[in-house]
Amino acid sequence: MSIYIGNLSYEVTEADLTSVFAEYGSVKRVQLPTDRETGRKRGFGFVEMGTDAEETAAIEALDGAEWMGRDLKVNKAKPREDRGGSFGGGGGRRRDNFSRRY
Secondary structure (H helix, E strand, O other), X not given: OOEEEEOOOOOOOHHHHHHHHHHHOOEEEEEOOEOOXXXXXXXXXXXXXXXXXXXXXXXXXXXXXXXOOEEXXXXXXXXXXXXXXXXXXXXXXXHHHOOOOO
């Protein structure tokens, strides 16, 4: 399982997160997703710790804590939802399946 960290500063680095979470146990992996087009960090990240107990301790200590001028949102990460294989926006009403009355 991993930990979701939201409301991160765009200046944060993987090394920064590693040092903060290392206070609560062994950090196995840190991810900071970036925007595909701009390469800019997206303001959230994920940390994997060695044990569930370490994750729980980190979540309890850091959720709501101020760090780098921002109030962190820290909780267990939810599994990624499968978005399916469709391309394009989709949304909205399909006009070919509705009839008009005049």
